[in-house]
Amino acid sequence: MVAALRAQPLIDRVIVVDNGSHDQTAMVAAAAGATVVSEPIRGYGRACHAGVAAAEGADVIVLLDGDAADDPAELPRIVTPILDGDADLVVGCRVASGRETGAMTAQQVAGNRVASALLRSLHGVRVSDLGPFRAIRRDDLLRLEMCEMTYGWSTEMVVKSRRAGLRYLEVPVSYRRRVGVSKVGGTLRGSVGAAIFITRAILRHSRWRPAAPAR
Secondary structure, three states: OHHHHHOOOOOOOOEEEEOOOOOOHHHHHHHOOOEEEEOOOOOHHHHHHHHHHHOOOOOEEEEOOOOOOOOHHHHHHHHHHHHOOOOOEEEEEEEEEEEOOOOOOHHHHHHHHHHHHHHHHHHOOOOOOOOOOEEEEHHHHHHOOOOOOOOOHHHHHHHHHHHOOOOEEEEEEEEOOOOOOOOOOOOHHHHHHHHHHHHHHHHHOOOOOOOOOOO
């Protein structure tokens, strides 16, 4: 995964956040040429926050899971609209035609549909998938004052970007079966917990206002 990302001409640096893993994640990532950041306190949002903080000096931040479900070769689809000035937040939409069988569980698909419907109805964002493969300028992301340190991180980003006047765009991407078992989509407890945090994030930030206006 790291090697495939580093092979992309648009990538300057690959940062891997070791979020309290008990395997050889840090060692393997470092050997492949990634900058490894340790965030021992568990939490998806906390891991993303640590990676963004470590990317000091970066222009565009690309976020994706390290489980090999996302295809690094599709990175230009995510980044190019931002570089061309056509969007401010780009999210990879895991379209059904490009999903490997079993890549998403039934509860993940259902949860995405419900969360997307809430975002459309409450915030007017044309969302169809809250995929992890996304890109945004680092300065824009910092202005969003992200505070969801668990499953609500990705949803918070969409809500606040809308509130900040950033332009949202989805692009189709493929999605493969992940390596290992997901602690979220792979278990009922994880799926229910994620649904609660995602819904809370949609409602919690509905009245948030940015401290600084959008560019």
